[in-house]
Amino acid sequence: MVMSPRILSRRPAAAAGICVRAIQKVAEEPCDRILKSPSLVSLDILDDWKTDRGSYDPPSVPDICQASWRIAEIIDGKMIAERIRSRIAEEVARMKQSVNGVPGLGVIKIGQRRDSETYVRNKIKACEEVGIRSLLVELPDDCREDEVLKALSRYNEDPSIHGILVQLPLPDHLKEERILNAVSLQKDVDGFNPLHIGNLAMRGREPLFIPCTPKGCIELLIRYGIGIAGSKAAVIGRSNIVGLPMFLLLQRHHATVSVVHAFTKNPEEITRDADIVVSAAGVPNLVRGSWLKPGAVVIDVGTHPIEDASQEHGYRLLGDVCYEEAVKVAGAITPVPGGVGPMTIAMLLSNALEAAKRTYGFSGPNLSGTYK
Numbered sequence: 158m159v160m161s162p163r164i165l166s167r168r169p170a171a172a173a174g175i176c177v178r179a180i181q182k183v184a185e186e187p188c189d190r191i192l193k194s195p196s197l198v199s200l201d202i203l204d205d206w207k208t209d210r211g212s213y214d215p216p217s218v219p220d221i222c223q224a225s226w227r228i229a230e231i232i233d234g235k236m237i238a239e240r241i242r243s244r245i246a247e248e249v250a251r252m253k254q255s256v257n258g259v260p261g262l263g264v265i266k267i268g269q270r271r272d273s274e275t276y277v278r279n280k281i282k283a284c285e286e287v288g289i290r291s292l293l294v295e296l297p298d299d300c301r302e303d304e305v306l307k308a309l310s311r312y313n314e315d316p317s318i319h320g321i322l323v324q325l326p327l328p329d330h331l332k333e334e335r336i337l338n339a340v341s342l343q344k345d346v347d348g349f350n351p352l353h354i355g356n357l358a359m360r361g362r363e364p365l366f367i368p369c370t371p372k373g374c375i376e377l378l379i380r381y382g383i384g385i386a387g388s389k390a391a392v393i394g395r396s397n398i399v400g401l402p403m404f405l406l407l408q409r410h411h412a413t414v415s416v417v418h419a420f421t422k423n424p425e426e427i428t429r430d431a432d433i434v435v436s437a438a439g440v441p442n443l444v445r446g447s448w449l450k451p452g453a454v455v456i457d458v459g460t461h462p463i464e465d466a467s468q469e470h471g472y473r474l475l476g477d478v479c480y481e482e483a484v485k486v487a488g489a490i491t492p493v494p495g496g497v498g499p500m501t502i503a504m505l506l507s508n509a510l511e512a513a514k515r516t517y518g519f520s521g522p523n524l525s526g527t528y529k
């Protein structure tokens with residue numbers, strides 16, 4: 158049962174005390190250190206993404222931790238993503254006026270997984286809402302590699318397509334590496350190409366694109382005023398598309414990062430030592446309340462679909478984190494749904510906009526790298 162946030166009993170003051178000490182140290186590090194570092198977040202963060210918090214009052218880390226009498230602050234990814242999408246819509250409109258062109262996103266979906274159907278539908282709907290033109294190629298489960306490569310090369314050569322996304326996972330008979338490598342570097346809005354990941358890993362290098370999900374997680378942390386520099390972070394999962402780039406990004410933001418994976422012998426211990434936990438394992442309820450340091454910030458990337466006939470699309474999503482337990486221990490937590498998922502889509506739109514800006518040589522007055 159999910160309990161209402163405001164009716165839970167007080168957390169033990171002693172536990173909260175530990176948390177304040179542990180995280181205040183992090184919060185004392187000025188965020189400016191991140192901002193002055195060489196372009197660490199992305200090339201396309203809108204000017205006021207950091208400061209424009211509008212009508213809501215994001216909790217600072219000490220605020221979160223000192224609130225020993227209440228449960229975790231809910232990190233509202235859905236709301237933040239809406240704000241970002243509305244800024245992107247403004248920029249697309251400005252682009253249209255100025256260069257008479259809009260960003261174009263080409264999507265390839267292979268097979269008929271129910272969750273992929275939903276994600277792709279959501280991505281296309283999000284494109285429509287901000288004025289990004291989207292094209293969809295749907296191929297059958299048993300399609301041949303050359304059919305996929307042909308569709309990709311059409312997108313690669315189409316000047317009205319600025320971003321390309323191949324929805325994963327692919328059917329087993331298709332080799333992900335060969336297909337993803339065929340996406341033009343300039344259009345790889347997922348940021349999955351090894352060159353982008355390599356540039357993310359190397360000091361002083363700037364990737365053309367940062368993978369959407371890790372980028373969205375960092376955006377949430379920054380927007381909620383959570384100090385990353387100097388914090389201890391644990392990333393659960395080391396996949397090419399989430400865990401690995403998440404580790405690299407947190408490190409670029411000066412966190413000390415541990416990576417937990419399926420072979421890790423003491424995942425609980427490593428996770429309990431972290432101020433910031435990002436879980437991307439795809440294992441429902443993996444992260445229990447006992448895995449968390451009191452006051453820790455928990456970002457739940459996991460989206461595991463399970464059958465549920467009562468839902469519109471026949472399934473519902475479970476995160477990696479046992480929410481009912483974690484919400485009583487954490488200082489702040491993302492829900493599933495409504496946390497990281499909508500941010501992933503917002504970052505995809507942002508990457509597509511950035512790709513189009515480069516092609517059109519357009520830079521709206523509100524888009525620049527304040528992180529440089």
Ligand SMILES: NC(=O)C1=CN([C@@H]2O[C@H](COP(=O)(O)OP(=O)(O)OC[C@H]3O[C@@H](n4cnc5c(N)ncnc54)[C@H](OP(=O)(O)O)[C@@H]3O)[C@@H](O)[C@H]2O)C=CC1
Nearest residue numbers: 370394395396399418419437438439458459460497498501
């Ligand atoms: N919300 C969003 O926007 C997004 C959500 N997702 C979701 O995030 C989850 C992860 O996705 P993805 O990275 O693609 O998944 P993968 O299956 O590619 O990777 C899972 C990772 O988790 C590790 N892992 C698996 N089981 C355990 C365990 N018991 N303990 C510790 N580590 C474990 C694996 O370790 P090892 O390497 O040793 O096998 C692997 O590194 C999924 O639920 C996915 O649906 C993904 C993308 C976006």
Ligand SMILES: Nc1nc(=O)c2c([nH]1)NC[C@@H]1CN(c3ccc(C(=O)N[C@@H](CCC(=O)O)C(=O)O)cc3)C=[N+]21
Nearest residue numbers: 275276322323324325326347460494495496498499501
């Ligand atoms: N090339 C590629 N790029 C991806 O970024 C990619 C991918 N393949 N394959 C699958 C994963 C998963 N992923 C999600 C995106 C949005 C939500 C999302 O919007 N979730 C909503 C709920 C959606 C629903 O209603 O089912 C939420 O969490 O609130 C979730 C998961 C992107 N992925």
